[in-house]
Amino acid sequence: MSTPQHSSGPAGPRLDEAVLAALFSQSPIGLHIMDTGLRLVRVNAAARLIRDFPLDRMLGRPLRDVLDAFGVENAQDIESRARIVLETGRPLLDLRFRVRSPRVPAVERMVCAHCFRIQDTDGTVLGLANAITDITTRTRAEGRLKLLNRAGTSIGTSLDVFRTAAELCEVAVPELADSVAVDVLDSVLHGQAPTPGTVPGNLTLRRAGFRSCAD
Incomplete structure (x- = not known):
C-alpha cells in the first residue's frame, strides 16, 4: 500500500x-x-x-x-x-x-x-x-419497501374479483411465497358483500386466483 x-x-x-x-x-x-x-x-x-x-x-x-x-x-x-x-x-x-x-x-x-x-x-x-x-439488512428493507409500493399500485386496479385476485398473486409470488391461492366466498362472486364478524361454517368457497413459481 x-x-x-x-x-x-x-x-x-x-x-x-x-x-x-x-x-x-x-x-x-x-x-x-x-x-x-x-x-x-x-x-x-x-x-x-x-x-x-x-x-x-x-x-x-x-x-x-x-x-x-x-x-x-x-x-x-x-x-x-x-x-x-x-x-x-x-x-x-x-x-x-x-x-x-x-x-x-x-x-x-x-x-x-x-x-x-x-x-x-x-x-x-x-x-x-x-x-x-x-448490506443484507438494508437490501431486505429496500425489498420490502419496493414490494409495498408495487402492491399499492398493482392490486385493486378494477372491481373485478378475479382480476384483483390475480393481481394479488402476481405481487406475492415469488417475493413472499412459492405458491399463492386466493379463495373467496361463493356469495361474493354473486355480488353479495359478506357480513362483518366470524364466518359461519359450511360455506362454499371458490378459487379466484392461483400462482406458483412452477407455472
Whole structure:
C-alpha cells in the first residue's frame, strides 16, 4: 500500500502505521487483500468476525476459488472485473452480489464490494484491496419497501374479483411465497358483500386466483 508523498516529520510515518493498523484491527468494514495473482493473502479482523464465512481457511487461494467456495453465482464475471482493476488501476465501486456459506443450513448474505489497486510509491503494482460491507439488512428493507409500493399500485386496479385476485398473486409470488391461492366466498362472486364478524361454517368457497413459481 502506497504512502503519501507529502508526509513529513515523525508524525507522517507514525500516522501511516496507525491508519494501517486500524484498518486491520478496528475497521468495521471487511478488508480482503489479493496479490498480483489474485490470491487472497490477508484479511482484517472485521472479515474474520463473520463466522459463517471462515476466510482464514481460504488464505493463499485464488479469488475464483474463494468466490466458488461461497456460492457466488457470477464468480467468473467478478474475477474478470477484478483483473481489469489490476491491469488499469480504475477502481470498481458498489459491486453487489450474494454469498452463501458452505455450512448446513447455509447462510446467505448480500454484500457490497469496492475494489481498488494497491501499488508502491514507485508505482509497482502489489495487488488489490477489496472493501466488503454486509448490506443484507438494508437490501431486505429496500425489498420490502419496493414490494409495498408495487402492491399499492398493482392490486385493486378494477372491481373485478378475479382480476384483483390475480393481481394479488402476481405481487406475492415469488417475493413472499412459492405458491399463492386466493379463495373467496361463493356469495361474493354473486355480488353479495359478506357480513362483518366470524364466518359461519359450511360455506362454499371458490378459487379466484392461483400462482406458483412452477407455472
